[in-house]
Amino acid sequence: MKNDNEVGHRQHKKIVIVAMSGNTLLYLAGPTDVFFHANSILRDCGIENGYDVDVVAPVSSKKVETETGISISCEHAAMEITGTIDTLIIAGNDFQEINQLAFNPFHEWLSTRNEDNTRRIASICGGAFALAKAGILEGRKATTHWELADKLKKNYPNVRVNSNPFFTNNDGHVFTSAGVTTGIDLAISMVEQDYGKDIALRVARKLVFYLSRPGLQAQFGSLLRDYEHEHIAQKMKTLVKGHLHEKLDMNQVADQMNMSTRNFTRVFHKQTGMPPAKFIEKLRVETARKYLEDTALSIERISEKCGLGGLVNMRRTFLRHLLTTPSDYRRAFQSSLNDSAMNELLELTRDSRVRTN
DNA sequence: ACTACATCCCGCCAGA
DNA sequence: TCTCTGGCGGGATGTA
Secondary structure, X not given: OOOHHHHOOOOOXXXXXXXXXXXXXXXXXXXXXXXXXXXXXXXXXOOOOOEEEEEEXXXXXXXXXXXXXXXXXXOEEHHHOOOOEEEEEEEOOOHHHHHHOOOOHHHHHHHOOOOOOEEEEEEEOOHHHHHHHOOOOOOOEEEOOHHHHHHHHHHOOOOEEEOOOOOEEEEOXXXXXXXXXXXXXXXXXXXXXXXXXXXXXXXXXXXXXXXXOOOOOOOOOOOOOOOOOXXXXXXXXXXXXXXXXXXXXXXXXXXXXXOOHHHHHHHHHHHHOOOHHHHHHHHHHHHHHHHHHHOOOOHHHHHHHHOOOHHHHHHHHHHHHHOOOHHHHHHHHOOOOOOOOOOHHHHOOOXXXXXXX
């Protein structure tokens, strides 16, 4: 199968999610929503051919019962799919199958999926059992829900099992994830792999509202998006570039803008709807967010670089703006993949010859 | 939790 | 008369 770079974004990526029986809806709803929101964000970016998601049943009746009492009628059964698949996700474990470890027509079909006809094969939680039964995990590293890890190890000794409820693992083209919500993390990491970190973060920010993440989080849309087109905000941003780590006095900033403090405050407020000091604070938080997402710098060091006044103040400021702490923010959003494209916000804290005093 | 202090914000008013 | 600008001062907010 051609790799993604060869195919480019000219055609939809076919995502097949197998809805295993007896599970919570979130197993399949989480990743489905990730790809759905990714499509909407991609369309905003002018990319029409995002993901084509097909939720299928593992059985020919095409009906799947979930533990919530809601049953799902799928349009297709997995074995009806014969062509190439971009991403195949086994969402959750089949509770009947997991106990008898039987090899049924679904596993037979699954065993035909390989690197040539499926670019990525993934499992969520006990979905790893289905992959193991089909021989896909043979000799590979894999993870599953911690309660099931021992059983997986015992029954499939050739699978190198890791059990961490917050863990997502990939070994070549095979991806496995542990707890329910890691299925969402898994799908987000796939979006990141396909379209880059910015798109993935936008999806995460859209979805994080629904998740039970550490700490009570706000939605993480850009704090500055609505203001950056304003002339005075842009000018201010340029001016403070490289100086965020310094104390920025509004009188000095106004002076640099060749305006009196009073008039500067007035014009700034008129154009952006917020006072200048608040804008600088948002700029600091945005920059700190990028450092938390893209680097391994200590939180203390980040607070210094962004002028957030030490750990305690940074924590307070984050709580005020994002309703979460820096460490929780990092846990939720730090990228799993390295990305050299540190965006322009990071430049704000780099040395510059522009002086504010 | 409380306090003192610093800084910021903004209404008001006067001058250009 | 209208608009823009800048100083003053008091309340609000943040910090130590």
